[in-house]
Amino acid sequence: GNSVTQMEGPVTLSEEAFLTINCTYTATGYPSLFWYVQYPGEGLQLLLKATKADDKGSNKGFEATYRKETTSFHLEKGSVQVSDSAVYFCALNTGFQKLVFGTGTRLLVSP
Amino acid sequence: GAGVSQSPSNKVTEKGKDVELRCDPISGHTALYWYRQRLGQGLEFLIYFQGNSAPDKSGLPSDRFSAERTGESVSTLTIQRTQQEDSAVYLCASSPGTVDQPQHFGDGTRLSIL
Numbered sequence: 001g002n003s004v005t006q007m008e009g010p011v012t013l014s015e016e017a018f019l020t021i022n023c024t025y026t027a028t029g030y031p032s033l034f035w036y037v038q039y040p041g042e043g044l045q046l047l048l049k050a051t052k053a054d055d056k057g058s059n060k061g062f063e064a065t066y067r068k069e070t071t072s073f074h075l076e077k078g079s080v081q082v083s084d085s086a087v088y089f090c091a092l093n094t095g096f097q098k099l100v101f102g103t104g105t106r107l108l109v110s111p
Numbered sequence: 112g113a114g115v116s117q118s119p120s121n122k123v124t125e126k127g128k129d130v131e132l133r134c135d136p137i138s139g140h141t142a143l144y145w146y147r148q149r150l151g152q153g154l155e156f157l158i159y160f161q162g163n164s165a166p167d168k169s170g171l172p173s174d175r176f177s178a179e180r181t182g183e184s185v186s187t188l189t190i191q192r193t194q195q196e197d198s199a200v201y202l203c204a205s206s207p208g209t210v211d212q213p214q215h216f217g218d219g220t221r222l223s224i225l
Contacts, residue, residue, distance in 0.1 A: 042218070044216040046214075049213055098156040098159050099144070100156070101146075102153055103152060
């Protein structure tokens with residue numbers, strides 16, 4: 001079956017630090033991969049996506065590259081801000097089907 | 112509105128009561144999904160509607176849970192004889208139903224069972 005594993009949090013960083021949140025997946029077929037973000041008190045929002053191997057998704061300074069050989073989709077940002085504090089979810093789907101989510105990683109950025 | 116709308120935003124009810132949660136998808140989106148997010152956990156898939164096809168109910172945790180959708184519009188998720196373990200945020204999402212299009216989420220209904 002399909003599954004997503006992401007690093008446990010919380011991840012605590014100082015402002016302007018480099019961020020990596022690891023995500024690996026197991027899937028049948030050729031999944032699309034997503035990162036969703038949930039800011040405090042807000043709903044889940046799509047952050048970025050990649051639909052095939054070697055694609056790089058990017059948004060708001062965040063990037064993630066679809067690595068088929070390592071079945072990974074790690075989220076990175078070169079310089080985090082306090083406003084990036086949120087819970088980040090890695091997810092996959094195959095076609096129109098339901099999203100399969102990781103358990104989420106809480107990021108805390110201090111000034 | 113432009114986004115997925117869910118109501119109520121919060122619901123507190125006593126154990127054993129029935130509850131009904133509503134989702135208004137983005138206009139034109141043929142696919143609609145319900146998920147559950149328990150405190151501190153990831154999202155669990157509940158049910159998926161795509162156009163006029165039979166829904167995928169594989170994620171419903173028990174026969175106390177059911178959902179309906181009329182055409183490509185509003186959906187309701189019903190939980191009968193609620194239990195304390197039903198306490199969670201229930202999230203609805205919709206998508207255009209074409210390959211690789213992302214799901215857009217509502218703000219959720221926070222359900223608390225006393």
